[in-house]
Each structure stands twice: as C-alpha cells, then as structure tokens.
Amino acid sequence: MILCCGEALIDFVPLPNGQGYQPCPGGSAFNIAVGLGRLEAPAGFFCKLSTDFFGDMLVDFLKDSGVDTSRCIRVENPTTLAFVSLPSDGGETQFSFYAIDSADRMLTAAELPQLPEAITALHFGSISLVMEPGASALEALMARERRQRIISLDPNVRPGLIPDPDAYRRRFEGWMEQVDIIRLSQVDFDFLYPREAQRQQISRWFRQGIALCIVTSGDAGATAYTAAGEQIKAAPPAVEVIDTVGAGDTFLAALLAHFDRAGWLADREHILNLTKEQLLVGLHYANLAAAINCSRKGANPPTRAEMAQPLP
Secondary structure, three states: OEEEEOOOEEEEEEOHHHOOEEEEEEOHHHHHHHHHHHOOOOEEEEOEEEOOHHHHHHHHHHHHOOEEOOOOEEEOOOOEEEEEEOOOOOOOOEEEEEOOOOHHHOOOHHHOOOOOOOOOEEEEEHHHHOOOOHHHHHHHHHHHHEOOEEEEEEOOOOHHHOOOHHHHHHHHHHHOOOOOEEEEEHHHHHHHOOOOOHHHHHHHHHHHOOOEEEEEOHHHOEEEEEOOOOEEEEOOOOOOOOOOOOHHHHHHHHHHHHHHHHOOOOOHHHHHOOOHHHHHHHHHHHHHHHHHHHOOOOOOOOOHHHHOOOOO
16 A cells, blocks of 8 residues: 555635635645545545544545545644646646644654555655644655655645745655655756756665655656656657646646555665666656646646546
C-alpha cells in the first residue's frame, strides 16, 4: 500500500461567467491518494479530518475512490478551505487558504501511527509540510521511515503560505536526505532556486540521497533525472485544457501507481536501477493521466478504465 500523508481541504473552484464557486474535495496529498485509488493501486490516507460536513465529504470522496481511510483521525476543528483563481491566460493556478486551527494542520508527533510491512511507500508534500504543528509531525514520520520504505515527495509550493522563503529552503534541503522520489514543477523549482542552474542543483540532491527526480513543465512535458546522470524527457498528449487544478498531483499518482504495479516500489534499488525505457513508459502513463485531469473541471484524476479510452 502507498500511504499518502498530508492535507485534505475543500477547493472552491470558480464557476463560468462569475456565477460563484463550486466546493470540491482537494489538497495535494488527498488528490494523490484519490488518483492512486482510481487507478486501482492500493492506497491509504493519513490525516486529521474534521467532523464537520466538509470532513464527511472528504471521507466519502476517499472511500468512493477506493482509498483506505482507517488511519484518518476525526476531530472537531474546522476543515481547511481554499479559494482557487484560474488565470484567463492559462498561467499558474493561484490559491487563497483559510486554515486557522483547521483539522489537517493539527497533527502531533504523538499521533503518528505504527505502520505494517504492507505499506511499502509513503507520500508527503505541499502545505502539510508548511503549517505547524502538523509539518513537524510529518517530518518526524518521514525521518522515522526513511530507507525502510520508499519516500515520495511533491513540494507543490504555495508561496502565499511561506512567510520566510529562506527558512523553507533550508527545511526543504533536509527533506532531500530522507526522500527517494521527488516530483516538482518548474514553477516550484524557480521559487526554490531562482538563481541556480537546474541540472547542477538536482545533481546535489542526488548526492544528498534522492533516487529519482521528475520535473514537470505543463504542456512542455516532464523530465526525469536519474542517479546515473541520465535526463529523460516525455511530451504530453494534446488535449483541450479546461483547467490545470490537480494536474501535478494526478501525474505523480499515476507514476506511483505504475511503479507499484510493476513491483518497483518494493525497495530503493528498483528505483535507482530503472532503465530509460522503463522511465519513458512511466512518464507517458503519468502524462496521459494529467492530460485527462486537465480536460475537465477541478482535480478529477482518471480511473484505470478511463486510461484505456481515447482522449476527450
């Protein structure tokens, strides 16, 4: 099982012609769990969730997507809310968060679960690694489980929640000593290292301990960097884009699902020794999933059956 650890919230996505907002279950780690479940990969979710009606919506959505919610902790704190802005020029989606004392940020180290051997991989990322006290608790879980299970990370940077970018970068560098697989967008990289050469910086991450890095660049596709120094690019399929909410989450969910189905999440050596051909197949599969997600409103990852159908 792949256990996704992180935030769960309600995205308020704008309706056409200024007609208001539609509440949609979301959050980066949440979306990845949903994406895994819909692709029929064994997936679980670990988070504190509110007992309010938004929390019920989140739990129902996870279960309907085939995700195990048995490790979720229900509390009375409110659900985090996020209002989404979709630029008309097709640029990067913007978010405004409302998360004071919200349920998903209130996890403590004392509440970390003991994990069975059946959980082969843990995924972390985004705002859950920024908002305290949950960020420190999840960091402790990452450190506890490093090199015992595959650790996946998607920073999914939200600058509006990062008051001290330099402090965040230092924290991020610490994660590179724990993580096996990292996926980040080109926008994430440019925020983290605006004056650094990308290939040089990624090479340093490998020296710190990562096993695989994937950088996604929207309609420019995805590039995988390996510990052996290879750089493998894959272009996405053409699709009419409705919006890009959840595209990166869907990409990583599909990549992890493909790796799991192939047995490559069994141990770190599999990830370190993936061939160019194996990575290309995984990147194309992940690009297809992200393209399908972008062809419809909000974060809406495809099912395994939809992946076998022609693009819309």
